[in-house]
Amino acid sequence: xxxxxxxxxxxxxxxxxxxxxxxxxxxxxxxxxxxxxxxxxxxxxxxxxxxxxxxxxxxxxxxxxxxxxxxxxxxxxxxxxxxxxxxxxxxxxxxxxxxxxxxxxxxxxxxxxxxxxxxxxxxxxxxxxxxxxxxxxxxxxxxxxxxxxxxxxxxxxxxxxxxxxxxxxxxxxxxxxxxxxxxxxxxxxxxxxxxxxxxxxxxx
Numbered sequence: 001x002x003x004x005x006x007x008x009x010x011x012x013x014x015x016x017x018x019x020x021x022x023x024x025x026x027x028x029x030x031x032x033x034x035x036x037x038x039x040x041x042x043x044x045x046x047x048x049x050x051x052x053x054x055x056x057x058x059x060x061x062x063x064x065x066x067x068x069x070x071x072x073x074x075x076x077x078x079x080x081x082x083x084x085x086x087x088x089x090x091x092x093x094x095x096x097x098x099x100x101x102x103x104x105x106x107x108x109x110x111x112x113x114x115x116x117x118x119x120x121x122x123x124x125x126x127x128x129x130x131x132x133x134x135x136x137x138x139x140x141x142x143x144x145x146x147x148x149x150x151x152x153x154x155x156x157x158x159x160x161x162x163x164x165x166x167x168x169x170x171x172x173x174x175x176x177x178x179x180x181x182x183x184x185x186x187x188x189x190x191x192x193x194x195x196x197x198x199x200x201x202x203x204x
Contacts, residue, residue: 001096002063010064013057017049017071024067027074028102032192043196047203050079062087066097073103077110078200085111089119092136093126101136102193109143109190110197117155120144128165131172141166142186146194149187 004011018024026034026042034042053075061072062084069091076084085108092104108116123140127133144156159166166183170176 001065002060004064004068010060010068013061014064014068017053017057017061017075018067020045024071027070029189029193031196043200044203046074046078047200050075050200053079055081055083058084059087062091066099069097069100070103073100073107074197077103077107077197080111080201082111082113085115085119089116089122092119092123092140095127095135102139105136105139105143106190106193106197109146110194112147112150114151114153117144117147117151117153120147121155121158124159124165128159128169131169131174131176134173134175137169137173138182138186139190141183142188142190145183145187146190 002010004014021042023042023046031039031042058072058076058081061068064072073088076088088104088107092101092108095101105120108119120140120143124137124144127135127137127140141156141159148154148156158164160183161167170181176182
């Protein structure tokens with residue numbers, strides 16, 4: 001992992017794309033609570049940056065910490081750069097840093113192909129077996145359900161049946177006990193964030 005405080009190249013990209021107006025903090029579910037004119041400005045600037053950032057700059061940001069990876073992933077989603085699909089799937093599966101998993105899931109959901117489903121399935125197959133880890137299981141499930149709905153697929157079905165991994169995880173994960181099934185709310189979150197991606201991508 002590269003660290004901006006000791007990497008001039010990365011630091012320059014952080015100052016250009018990540019930290020202005022604390023963008024990295026807003027690229028989460030909190031962006032759905034923004035109102036105009038802040039929201040309009042945020043959408044416009046994210047859209048503009050997605051058009052000018054180079055593939056090399058994105059790759060560099062994806063080698064940084066969670067702030068850099070989160071921001072780069074949103075720029076990938078908005079610019080529809082599906083050539084980063086495998087890299088995002090790899091980063092999601094490894095889960096090396098916190099606070100970036102939602103971005104990976106939104107990007108894969110926005111791409112919305114069978115391959116994106118496969119990457120989410122691989123993640124869920126690994127981390128639903130780890131109830132001790134409060135990672136990104138819920139948003140990954142929401143992303144998989146979102147793609148299933150759009151493709152009329154059934155990739156999530158393997159996890160959702162009685163006694164399947166999803167129910168086992170909900171039962172065994174200490175942080176999930178005494179809660180209702182979070183998959184509907186996670187699907188709703190992914191749908192709204194993908195709509196945001198579409199709004200940014202459609203700006204001329």
